[in-house]
Amino acid sequence: MRRKYRLAAVIVVLSLCLAGCWDRAELEDQAYIVAMGIDTGGTGQIVLTAIVALVQPQKAGLYGGLTIPATPSLSAQILTARARTIDQAMHILNGGMTRRLDFRHLRATVVGEELSRSGLEPIIMELARSSLIRGSGLLVLARGRAFELLTKLKPVAELSPARAMEGLILQAKMLHLAPPVRMHAYLERLAAPGGDPFLPVLAVNPWVTTDPQEPPPAESESAEPGELQRGGGNPVEYIGTAIFRRDRLSGLLDVDETQMLLALRGEMGKAYTTIPDPGHPEQPVTIRLHQENKPQYQISLRGTVPRVHILMVFDAEVLAMPGGTDYTQPAARQRLEKAVSRHVNGTSGALLDKLRAWEADPLSIGHRFRSKFATYQDWVAYEWPKRIGEMQIRVESKVRIRRYALFTSGDRVNGGR
Amino acid sequence: MEKSATFGSGTLAAAASVVVLSRGFHPIVLAALEVGETAGWLAMLLAGLMSASMYGAFSYWTRRLPSGSLDGLARAAAGRLGSMAMACLVAGLLIHHAGLVTRETSEMAVSAIYPHTPQTFPTTGLVLCTLFGAWSGLSSLARLCRGFLALQLFAMAVLLAGPVAWGNIRYLLPFWGPGPAILIGRSFLLTSMFSPVVLFLLIAGGSVTERSRRWWTGCAGIAAATLVLAVIKIVLAKAYPLPLGASVTFPLHALARLITGGRFFERVEGLWVMLWVFGTACHLSVLMHVAAANYARAFGMASHRGPLVTLVLVMTVVAFLPPDQMQTLSWHEGAWPFALAIGYGLPLSLVLLAGLRGRLGSNAA
Numbered sequence: 167m168r169r170k171y172r173l174a175a176v177i178v179v180l181s182l183c184l185a186g187c188w189d190r191a192e193l194e195d196q197a198y199i200v201a202m203g204i205d206t207g208g209t210g211q212i213v214l215t216a217i218v219a220l221v222q223p224q225k226a227g228l229y230g231g232l233t234i235p236a237t238p239s240l241s242a243q244i245l246t247a248r249a250r251t252i253d254q255a256m257h258i259l260n261g262g263m264t265r266r267l268d269f270r271h272l273r274a275t276v277v278g279e280e281l282s283r284s285g286l287e288p289i290i291m292e293l294a295r296s297s298l299i300r301g302s303g304l305l306v307l308a309r310g311r312a313f314e315l316l317t318k319l320k321p322v323a324e325l326s327p328a329r330a331m332e333g334l335i336l337q338a339k340m341l342h343l344a345p346p347v348r349m350h351a352y353l354e355r356l357a358a359p360g361g362d363p364f365l366p367v368l369a370v371n372p373w374v375t376t377d378p379q380e381p382p383p384a385e386s387e388s389a390e391p392g393e394l395q396r397g398g399g400n401p402v403e404y405i406g407t408a409i410f411r412r413d414r415l416s417g418l419l420d421v422d423e424t425q426m427l428l429a430l431r432g433e434m435g436k437a438y439t440t441i442p443d444p445g446h447p448e449q450p451v452t453i454r455l456h457q458e459n460k461p462q463y464q465i466s467l468r469g470t471v472p473r474v475h476i477l478m479v480f481d482a483e484v485l486a487m488p489g490g491t492d493y494t495q496p497a498a499r500q501r502l503e504k505a506v507s508r509h510v511n512g513t514s515g516a517l518l519d520k521l522r523a524w525e526a527d528p529l530s531i532g533h534r535f536r537s538k539f540a541t542y543q544d545w546v547a548y549e550w551p552k553r554i555g556e557m558q559i560r561v562e563s564k565v566r567i568r569r570y571a572l573f574t575s576g577d578r579v580n581g582g583r
Numbered sequence: 584m585e586k587s588a589t590f591g592s593g594t595l596a597a598a599a600s601v602v603v604l605s606r607g608f609h610p611i612v613l614a615a616l617e618v619g620e621t622a623g624w625l626a627m628l629l630a631g632l633m634s635a636s637m638y639g640a641f642s643y644w645t646r647r648l649p650s651g652s653l654d655g656l657a658r659a660a661a662g663r664l665g666s667m668a669m670a671c672l673v674a675g676l677l678i679h680h681a682g683l684v685t686r687e688t689s690e691m692a693v694s695a696i697y698p699h700t701p702q703t704f705p706t707t708g709l710v711l712c713t714l715f716g717a718w719s720g721l722s723s724l725a726r727l728c729r730g731f732l733a734l735q736l737f738a739m740a741v742l743l744a745g746p747v748a749w750g751n752i753r754y755l756l757p758f759w760g761p762g763p764a765i766l767i768g769r770s771f772l773l774t775s776m777f778s779p780v781v782l783f784l785l786i787a788g789g790s791v792t793e794r795s796r797r798w799w800t801g802c803a804g805i806a807a808a809t810l811v812l813a814v815i816k817i818v819l820a821k822a823y824p825l826p827l828g829a830s831v832t833f834p835l836h837a838l839a840r841l842i843t844g845g846r847f848f849e850r851v852e853g854l855w856v857m858l859w860v861f862g863t864a865c866h867l868s869v870l871m872h873v874a875a876a877n878y879a880r881a882f883g884m885a886s887h888r889g890p891l892v893t894l895v896l897v898m899t900v901v902a903f904l905p906p907d908q909m910q911t912l913s914w915h916e917g918a919w920p921f922a923l924a925i926g927y928g929l930p931l932s933l934v935l936l937a938g939l940r941g942r943l944g945s946n947a948a
Contacts, residue, residue, distance in 0.1 A: 297695050300850075302843040350749065350822075350841060357827035358754050536756035542620040542825070545757055 197265035200242070200328040203312025204289055205278035207248045212281070212289070214255035215313045216245045217327050218267065242327040244317055252292050269298040274331040275305050275349060276312040276368060282408065282415035287356065290413070294353050301350025304335055307408040307415070309369035309391050315402055318370050322399045338366065338404040342425050342437040345407055356413055360532030360550050364427070367391040367406040367418060374401040389421045409526050411551070416524035419517070425455075426514040429478055430529050430561075432460035438485070444505040445498070449489035453506055455565070456481040463531070467538045474531055474559045478514075482506060483569040493567065494574045503565045510563040518559050525554045590725050592796040595787060596804030597729040602780045602869055603631075603808035604735055605862035607815050608835035609687050611776065611915050615816055616829045618769035622760030623828075624816035629770035631809020634777035635802040638784055641930045642798035647943060651797075652789030653782070653930065654880045660937035663881075669929060670881030673782055676918075676925045677874040678894055680779050681867050682901025683915045685709045688863045690908045691833045696856055706902055709864060714895045716868025717875060718888060721787060724869055731865060738858050739811060742835060743818050745842035745851075754824035755817065775919040778926025779870050780805060785930060786873040832908070835859070871895055 203215035220241040245262075249255035260267050275293065277286060293299050308315040321330035338344040344366035355363040369392030373381055381395040389395070391406035407419040407427055419427060428434040434457040443449040457480055464475040482503070484493060493502045521528065532550040539545040606612060612627070619626025648655045653673070657666040689705035697705070716724055760766055784801040791797040815835065820828050822841060831837045836859075839852035875891040884890065905911040937943050 297698060301841055302849060353827070354750055354822065354824055358751070358824035360753070361751075530751060530753075533751055533753035533756070536621075536753055537758070539757050540759065541762045542757055542760050 191266070191268075195265055196268045197263060198268050198271040200271055201274045201276065201316065201331050202269075202272060203276040203278065203308065203316045204252070204281060205311050205313055206281045206284065211248055211250055212252070212255065213313060214247050214249065214252060214259070215276075215316050216247075216259060216267070217242045217316060217319075218245060219271070219327055241325050246313060252289070253296075269296065271328065272299055272303050273328050274335075275299075275303060276308045276315060277305070277365075278308050278312040279310055279415065282307055282365075282410070285413045286352075286410070287413040290349070290353055290356065293349060299349075301348060301353065303349050304331065305347055305349040305352050305365055306368050306404075307365040309367055309418070315368055315370055319402045320400050334368075334402075334404045335366070342428055342434060343405045343421055344424060345428055345433070355528075355530070356410075358533065359546055360527070360536060361530030362412060362526045362528050362551075363410045364528040365408045365410070366404060367408050368402055368404050369393075369406070370401050371396070371403050372401075373397060374399060374403075391418055391420075407528075409521065409524060409528050411524060411526040416526045417520070419520075422513050423517045423520070426510070426517045427528060429455075429457055429480075429510070430461060430476060430514060430517075432457065439506075439509065441505060441509045443487060443489035443491060444501050445491035446489035450486070451484065451489065451502065451505075452486040453567075454483045454485055455506075455510075456483070463534055465531075465534050465538075467535060470553070470556075472531075472535055472553055472557045474534075474557060476514075476559065476561045478510065478561070478563040480506075480510070480563065480565045482565050482567045483571060484567060485571055494570060499567050503567055506565040506567075507563045510565065511561055514561045514563070518561065522555050522557060522559075525551060527551070527554050531557070531559075589790050589792050590722055592791050592793050592800035594725045594729045595784065595791050595797060596800040596807075597732045598725040598787070598869060599780050599784055599801055599804035600808040601728040601732050601735065601862065601865050602783055603777065603805060604732075604739070604811060605859075605866035606684075606776065607739070607812050608691075608833065608859050608862075609684065610691070610832055610834065610912060611687065612812065612815070613829055613831065613834060614776070614916060615773060615812075616820060616825065618773055619766055620760035620825060621755050621757055621820065622766055623820055624755070624813040625758075625760070626766060626770045626773055627816050628809060628813040629767060630773035631777060631805055631812065633771060634774045634781055635805040635809070637774070637927055638781045638805060639798050639802040641781075641785060641934060642788065642801060644934045644938070644943060646794070646798070650789050651791075651794055652787075652877075652880075653785040653933075654877055655789070656785075656930070656933045656937060657881070659942040660933040660940065665933075666881040669933070670878045672925050672929060673786075674874045674878050674890075674894060676922060677779060677782065677870050678898045679901055679918055680915075680922070681713070681870050681874075682898045683905070683911055683918075684863065684867060685713070685898065685902040686905055686911045687908075687915070688860070689902075690911060691836070692856075692860075694908070695833045695836050696853075705860075706899075709860075709867065710895065710899050710902070712864040713867040713871050713898070714892070716864060717872035717891055717895065720887075721790060721869075721872055721876065724865070724872060725787070725790075728865055728869065731861065735858060735862055736811070738855055739815070742839055742842075742855060743814055746818060746822050746838045749841050750821035750824065752821055754821055772919060772923070775922035775926065777805065777809075778922040781926050781930075783869060783873050786877045867898075871898060 198219050199216045200219045201217040205213040207213040220243060245259050247255040247258040249258055256267055324330045324333055335346050339346045347365050352363045355361050371392050371394055374397060379397045381397050389405060394403050394405060405421060407424045409416045409419060425434060425437045436454055436456050438452065438454055440450045440452045443451045459479055461476050461478040466473045487493065491498060493499050536545055615627040616623035645656050648659060654666055657669040685706055688709060689702050692705045693700055693702045788797050819834050819838060822838060823831055836852055839855050842851050843849040871894060872887065875894050876887040878890045879887045905914055
């Protein structure tokens with residue numbers, strides 16, 4: 167019986183711990199930052215821009231939670247602070263708060279272009295060191311300043327700031343306009359010698375204003391970040407890729423180059439491309455490319471020059487062929503397949519030339535050469551970044567047209583009369 | 584050790600596995616990445632296999648000793664005085680180890696999970712758990728470990744499968760890290776991490792009912808747990824490549840933080856925290872129990888409970904001695920030569936001495 171009493175006493179004492187550990191934090195006392203921008207602030211300082219989610223009480227009643235305000239806007243507030251570190255900026259921001267700011271629900275971190283050119287490692291390490299910020303949060307580069315971008319963010323059909331950030335990225339992931347990169351992926355690519363990190367780009371499109379207007383004529387076939395041919399809605403667009411050499415920004419890629427980057431990494435999935443119709447060069451053909459398998463890399467290291475041969479295989483579906491050519495016939499189909507293949511080889515070749523000029527390796531080709539070295543010290547001593555410029559790469563692609571959407575004939579049902 | 588403590592060889596192996604696996608989330612296991620570089624997992628595997636082999640050899644050589652424990656071997660080799668000296672050395676190593684593990688665990692808890700909690704709070708909790716666990720005796724502890732092992736293995740399997748998509752498997756290349764010869768040499772140094780479990784098996788081995796099976800079940804316990812630790816190393820080195828991986832303060836917690844599933848499934852590391860703390864409490868309790876039991880036997884005391892309170896008190900003092908987190912880790916690594924000497928050198932010397940004196944046979948003391 168005494169044992170039972172003792173056990174009961176222990177359980178009662180232990181139950182006191184169930185209420186929490188130390189310094190409890192009530193939900194009502196917190197303010198959650200869902201997105202954050204970091205820019206250079208001059209003389210070793212940074213400017214932190216924080217989007218804080220607004221917590222609004224729901225109306226009572228069956229449809230209370232569905233009330234849409236007359237002029238919908240993001241239910242968030244934007245705060246900024248200038249400081250030497252992120253933590254210091256948080257303390258400064260907290261100085262004007264009635265709730266304590268918290269990073270626990272941070273979904274995206276946007277870094278400014280100027281800061282990225284001067285080196286991101288100190289910022290990334292500070293973020294990674296924090297127990298509140300998670301590596302699974304998205305990391306994005308802002309073309310220009312992150313402050314400008316976050317203040318102009320006006321998502322369409324979305325009120326929640328957290329959902330808005332995730333929605334942008336989800337769309338880009340489905341359409342392969344930009345590669346979604348999580349913060350830990352950037353950190354891990356930065357840390358390992360043999361590859362370089364890259365980031366998706368958020369850019370303000372100057373053509374998109376509150377009053378929708380017709381977009382201007384396109385200057386190039388592919389769209390640069392911030393230059394999509396559109397009007398109305400959200401001025402901020404998620405498009406293109408920022409390439410880094412270690413932690414410093416080297417340059418930006420447009421949509422076509424981004425698709426090729428993903429294809430060379432084996433992460434493209436499905437992507438859309440439009441090329442001149444080989445039968446009627448003045449007309450376009452729109453193709454949906456599907457990369458089922460990873461590209462095959464053959465590497466060799468004769469002497470000091472690394473040599474790489476890459477073979478990519480795509481399935482394709484013809485979506486639009488206004489030229490009217492019947493590509494269902496074997497000979498015509500092969501001609502179209504070769505044309506698509508030439509386009510892929512040309513775009514990827516141009517991309518690789520650009521990457522070699524920047525001495526950046528976002529394809530992580532270097533890691534494929536690790537197996538050629540006996541020890542880790544030998545590999546580090548080889549100094550891979552210095553070899554990227556002299557690397558010899560040959561790209562080959564095979565395209566097989568599998569389908570023609572819902573009609574097999576060309577887009578001229580009356581025979582072009 | 585309580586006089587009636589008896590259990591099967593499988594329970595002994597399970598307890599050994601829990602003792603090894605519970606070290607899996609401590610930063611000291613990152614030493615494998617330091618010594619093995621990209622082949623850290625291989626270094627860990629080699630070290631574990633070397634330790635298992637050495638335990639197997641000691642166990643085989645002492646199979647005819649009636650007591651079947653380290654104390655009996657020490658008495659056979661160097662008499663009662665030698666046994667007392669051996670008990671003091673073993674207790675010293677285990678107290679040093681347990682004290683630093685207590686401090687490491689509380690430092691990790693404060694820096695990664697409870698940033699506003701004073702460090703003394705988790706330290707005190709662990710010390711009390713250790714005292715309670717070690718007090719209750721080896722039979723209870725070993726059976727508790729056997730029950731806990733399945734849960735621990737399941738939790739680790741989920742934890743290792745969760746972050747598998749992160750990183751690049753090529754971060755593990757070159758395969759041999761610093762090169763085969765250097766790797767094997769450094770892996771031997773790493774066997775010091777397994778010294779406490781070898782001492783546990785040598786001391787607790789006398790309580791096993793099937794004496795003929797204890798050597799290989801002990802080996803299997805160490806080897807199986809080492810295999811899991813090697814897999815942890817692989818997943819860790821893949822997600823946190825060198826040189827970043829060698830500086831992670833809380834390795835498994837860092838992996839758990841990478842687990843995400845869609846938009847809503849994340850922040851699951853809290854599920855593992857309880858298991859880690861429980862595993863550490865088992866680790867500390869088992870080691871402090873065998874330290875106290877070995878000491879009590881050598882000095883002719885009736886029960887392990889006599890010296891236990893004193894030893895746990897000294898362990899608590901050791902836990903508070905290092906001025907900071909980094910000093911705790913460096914104290915642990917600094918003790919490697921002593922851990923090698925006491926964990927492997929001491930039993931080997933005793934076996935040689937007893938062999939030379941012809942006391943390893945069936946009619947030995």
